[in-house]
Amino acid sequence: MSVDFDILVDKVRFNYNGVEIIRGLDLAVECGAFHGLLGPNGSGKTTLVKLLSGVLKPASGRIEVFGEVSDSISLRKLAQKIAVVPQGSHIAFPFTALEIVLMGRAPHLGGLSLEGAGDIEIAREAMEMTGTWEFRNRTMEQLSGGEAQRVIVARALTQQPQILILDEPTVFLDIKHQIELMELLSDLNRNRGLTILAVSHDLNLTSRYIKRATLISDGVARAEGPPAQVLTSENIFDVFGARVEIFKIGGRMGILPVERIL
Amino acid sequence: MKRLIQIIAKWTFIICALSALLTACVNSNAAPKRQDRTPQRIVSLAPSITETLFAIGAGDRVVGVTLYCDWPVEVKNLPKVGQFTRFDIEKMLALRPDMVIATCDAPSETINHELTQYGIPALVVKAWTVEESIKTVREIGRAVGAERKAQAIAGDMERRLRKLRERLKDSPKVKTVLAYDREPLILAGPGTFADDIIRLAGGVNAAADARLKYPRYSIERLVLRGPEVIIEAAHGGGYGDVARKRAVAFWNGWPSIPAVKSGRIAVVDADIVSRPGPRIIEGLEAVARALHPELFPIEETDR
Amino acid sequence: MRKPLTAGRWVITIAVLAVLCAVAIAAAISVGTTPVKPWDFWSSIGTEEHIWIARILDYRMRRAILAALIGAGLATAGGGFQAILRNPLAEPYLLGVMGGGAFGAVFVMAFDITGMGVRPLAAFIGSALSMALVWIIARGGKSGPRAHSLILAGVIVNAFFAGIIMFATSVLGTGKVKSFLFWMMGDLASERGPGWLIFVGLYVVLGLVLILPLSRDYNLLALGEDSARQLGVEVGRVKMLTYIGACIITAACVSVAGLIGFVGLIVPHTIRLALGPDHRLLLPACVLGGAFFLLVCDTAARSLFPVTEIPIGAVTAFFGGPFFLWLLRRRGAGIFSERS
Numbered sequence: 034m035s036v037d038f039d040i041l042v043d044k045v046r047f048n049y050n051g052v053e054i055i056r057g058l059d060l061a062v063e064c065g066a067f068h069g070l071l072g073p074n075g076s077g078k079t080t081l082v083k084l085l086s087g088v089l090k091p092a093s094g095r096i097e098v099f100g101e102v103s104d105s106i107s108l109r110k111l112a113q114k115i116a117v118v119p120q121g122s123h124i125a126f127p128f129t130a131l132e133i134v135l136m137g138r139a140p141h142l143g144g145l146s147l148e149g150a151g152d153i154e155i156a157r158e159a160m161e162m163t164g165t166w167e168f169r170n171r172t173m174e175q176l177s178g179g180e181a182q183r184v185i186v187a188r189a190l191t192q193q194p195q196i197l198i199l200d201e202p203t204v205f206l207d208i209k210h211q212i213e214l215m216e217l218l219s220d221l222n223r224n225r226g227l228t229i230l231a232v233s234h235d236l237n238l239t240s241r242y243i244k245r246a247t248l249i250s251d252g253v254a255r256a257e258g259p260p261a262q263v264l265t266s267e268n269i270f271d272v273f274g275a276r277v278e279i280f281k282i283g284g285r286m287g288i289l290p291v292e293r294i295l
Numbered sequence: 296m297k298r299l300i301q302i303i304a305k306w307t308f309i310i311c312a313l314s315a316l317l318t319a320c321v322n323s324n325a326a327p328k329r330q331d332r333t334p335q336r337i338v339s340l341a342p343s344i345t346e347t348l349f350a351i352g353a354g355d356r357v358v359g360v361t362l363y364c365d366w367p368v369e370v371k372n373l374p375k376v377g378q379f380t381r382f383d384i385e386k387m388l389a390l391r392p393d394m395v396i397a398t399c400d401a402p403s404e405t406i407n408h409e410l411t412q413y414g415i416p417a418l419v420v421k422a423w424t425v426e427e428s429i430k431t432v433r434e435i436g437r438a439v440g441a442e443r444k445a446q447a448i449a450g451d452m453e454r455r456l457r458k459l460r461e462r463l464k465d466s467p468k469v470k471t472v473l474a475y476d477r478e479p480l481i482l483a484g485p486g487t488f489a490d491d492i493i494r495l496a497g498g499v500n501a502a503a504d505a506r507l508k509y510p511r512y513s514i515e516r517l518v519l520r521g522p523e524v525i526i527e528a529a530h531g532g533g534y535g536d537v538a539r540k541r542a543v544a545f546w547n548g549w550p551s552i553p554a555v556k557s558g559r560i561a562v563v564d565a566d567i568v569s570r571p572g573p574r575i576i577e578g579l580e581a582v583a584r585a586l587h588p589e590l591f592p593i594e595e596t597d598r
Numbered sequence: 599m600r601k602p603l604t605a606g607r608w609v610i611t612i613a614v615l616a617v618l619c620a621v622a623i624a625a626a627i628s629v630g631t632t633p634v635k636p637w638d639f640w641s642s643i644g645t646e647e648h649i650w651i652a653r654i655l656d657y658r659m660r661r662a663i664l665a666a667l668i669g670a671g672l673a674t675a676g677g678g679f680q681a682i683l684r685n686p687l688a689e690p691y692l693l694g695v696m697g698g699g700a701f702g703a704v705f706v707m708a709f710d711i712t713g714m715g716v717r718p719l720a721a722f723i724g725s726a727l728s729m730a731l732v733w734i735i736a737r738g739g740k741s742g743p744r745a746h747s748l749i750l751a752g753v754i755v756n757a758f759f760a761g762i763i764m765f766a767t768s769v770l771g772t773g774k775v776k777s778f779l780f781w782m783m784g785d786l787a788s789e790r791g792p793g794w795l796i797f798v799g800l801y802v803v804l805g806l807v808l809i810l811p812l813s814r815d816y817n818l819l820a821l822g823e824d825s826a827r828q829l830g831v832e833v834g835r836v837k838m839l840t841y842i843g844a845c846i847i848t849a850a851c852v853s854v855a856g857l858i859g860f861v862g863l864i865v866p867h868t869i870r871l872a873l874g875p876d877h878r879l880l881l882p883a884c885v886l887g888g889a890f891f892l893l894v895c896d897t898a899a900r901s902l903f904p905v906t907e908i909p910i911g912a913v914t915a916f917f918g919g920p921f922f923l924w925l926l927r928r929r930g931a932g933i934f935s936e937r938s
Contacts, residue, residue: 083824086827086828087827087828088824088827088828107830108827108830108831108832109830110830111830112828112829112830113830115828116828117825117828119822119824119825119828122821122822122825123822124820124821124822125684125685125686125819125820125822126686126820126870126875127870127874127875128817128820128874128875128876129599129600129602131601131602132600132602132603132817132876133821135602136817136818136821136829137829139814139817139818139829139830139831140829140830142814144811144814145811145813145814145878147603147604147605147608147878148602148603153602170599170600170601171599172600192829381780383631383900384657385630385631385632385634385654385657385658385900386631386632388632388650388653388654388657389632389634389650389654391646391647391650409657413653507769
């Protein structure tokens with residue numbers, strides 16, 4: 034059995050100012066996977082994203098990307114393979130949406146060259162996929178939270194990565210756009226072989242699309258496997274501390290809270 | 296894109312090279328020339344220097360003065376090139392000077408720099424005491440080729456100084472202060488001209504132990520010192536009767552000061568006690584008269 | 599509504615700015631407190647006036663070059679600081695660099711250390727010292743000091759030096775104080791020998807060489823430090839190179855010309871409002887725009903009032919402030935966008 038792991042996290046530990054956030058985490062993301070990273074607030078999900086994208090370096094343990102230890106890869110090379118959609122963006126200067134999306138080409142362009150027609154074409158495709166092409170020349174501050182978030186997704190896609198990591202991507206979106214985004218990710222994953230790692234605490238929506246899930250709490254992985262196996266009411270109570278009921282409707286899973294107040 | 300940058304870089308370089316060439320041309324044309332004659336176009340950068348130049352008969356060769364130069368009267372019509380610490384180089388150059396005389400207050404970097412570069416001889420004089428003023432008169436006279444007249448003026452100054460010393464020989468020293476400003480009270484401290492004048496005029500400067508040259512005194516502190524005479528140095532025409540009345544009115548608010556009790560408040564022209572030129576002797580005499588009125592016959596009235 | 603930067607737009611914009619600069623230099627050489635004009639140089643050949651006209655033109659030319667260099671340097675340094683601090687209100691003055699320079703000058707003046715080049719050297723050392731101090735106080739981890747820390751450290755260091763300077767001015771004699779105050783307000787008149795021009799030119803060019811190539815990285819930094827890193831930017835290195843570049847530019851300018859504020863704040867800001875925030879165009883435009891701005895200000899400073907020159911620091915504030923306000927109102931756009 035040879036399974037290619039795009040990302041391998043091996044007993045990684047990390048701490049911020051002495052407070053340990055990641056305590057011996059193991060994670061394996063296969064090539065072509067649509068992998069969900071689920072867990073409550075403060076479980077270390079965002080920290081893990083930063084560790085994977087090279088922003089932070091683990092205190093111990095190792096992270097391998099495409100078989101290479103991530104420590105030894107330059108940030109630029111890493112950026113050519115991994116694209117991250119962060120949880121929220123604070124844009125410091127009034128760039129337009131298209132300018133932001135074109136920044137995704139940066140890891141592939143050298144020095145001081147300007148983006149060419151080919152780059153703009155890649156950006157256009159990404160923006161049309163995310164439904165943001167129509168406001169490409171408006172500045173980010175003129176867009177709503179959801180529109181801006183989709184622009185950031187387009188930017189990540191413009192990087193033409195092999196791995197796409199999203200940190201709470203649906204948080205600012207209305208239901209229509211939530212579904213659109215997940216459908217888009219699913220499509221990219223299936224038809225273009227894009228490996229996707231999605232961090233989320235929206236269990237319902239995410240579990241519908243991901244093919245594999247890892248439950249994290251307190252900096253360690255608690256469970257891993259197909260979503261139906263991982264997302265049981267016992268696991269959810271252990272990790273999130275919430276009582277839920279799992280419904281199955283026509284093969285699809287639904288998670289609803291158990292009301293204590295009627 | 297890269298090619299565009301190259302083209303722009305090439306042209307920028309060419310333009311820079313051309314500009315450098317032009318600058319070099321202009322610069323070399325501005326280089327100094329040899330000079331051996333007596334200066335015919337003199338620029339003075341201090342009122343004291345202007346006064347000296349006119350006194351020694353070089354006044355017709357002065358082409359530029361400072362904003363503050365006002366004596367003698369003809370000076371008002373001369374072109375102004377600046378003040379003590381800053382001057383307009385363009386204006387100065389336009390006057391085509393062949394000698395510039397400044398005091399050590401002027402920014403020496405600029406003097407050394409600009410003027411030496413252009414080959415314009417510059418003389419920097421230093422005068423903080425009356426003796427040094429007399430020496431400076433001679434120095435300036437030598438520099439502008441008016442030695443004889445300068446010698447005469449300097450000799451006259453020395454003579455009057457000697458006479459004054461004689462007159463004051465046996466008199467007791469009078470405790471006094473010289474004030475440049477009332478509110479806040481700024482006195483002449485150690486190392487200033489006025490301090491030297493007070494000493495030579497038979498007085499003792501009550502503010503001579505201050506740390507600064509122009510210390511700010513509180514009136515209370517002055518009361519503690521108890522000067523016997525208060526001399527105010529007033530600027531521009533304000534030293535007549537009106538000025539004296541105003542000064543007296545002010546000081547009457549502190550009758551505990553000996554000078555106020557005895558009504559010995561004097562007002563002198565600030566210019567003659569702060570400009571190290573030929574008129575410094577007049578200032579000296581004015582202060583002496585204020586300190587020892589009994590030694591001076593009634594015909595010699597205050598100015 | 600703005601399209602992404604193309605090579606064509608870049609070339610045209612830079613060309614227009616370059617022409618404006620050339621015009622400003624020509625004007626600076628033609629205008630002064632005397633009616634000498636550049637063509638008089640040739641028309642007066644052979645007369646006694648010629649050498650004096652040459653000297654006057656030489657004075658104006660050197661001053662123009664100095665103004666252009668300092669304007670270009672300070673504007674770009676300001677742009678660089680704004681980029682790494684992700685804050686459009688940053689400028690060299692804010693970060694304590696100028697405070698140290700002023701301290702160096704006061705020190706030399708207070709202890710009567712005179713001599714050619716002593717004050718500029720002291721100011722330079724003072725600036726370098728205060729910049730190192732700010733960096734150390736704001737010390738950060740692998741990715742360099744955080745933006746907040748740098749700004750705070752700058753304010754602290756500035757306040758500290760300001761205190762020393764205030765003490766010094768209250769104790770020194772009036773003549774010295776006046777001379778120092780003028781220096782502090784910006785004085786392009788004192789050091790102008792070819793040696794100084796080369797000194798400033800060298801450091802400004804050095805600083806520009808460090809800052810300009812980082813333009814793309816500055817764009818990416820606008821997304822946030824983490825996002826920039828995720829796009830391949832070595833954030834710590836970019837911050838340090840920018841800081842060093844901006845500081846040597848500022849230290850050199852301060853040492854020769856005193857404190858000239860506002861250039862580093864207003865020029866990048868104004869250009870950003872007019873041309874957009876893409877640093878690949880913004881920064882080269884700052885080089886030319888800064889030179890233009892300071893040339894205009896300096897020419898005004900020395901020609902508007904006969905004999906006593908206005909300090910150029912006052913002119914930059916006087917011109918720059920209201921102009922910037924007008925531009926802001928016209929555009930209506932916010933100074934910077936915030937999205938959490």
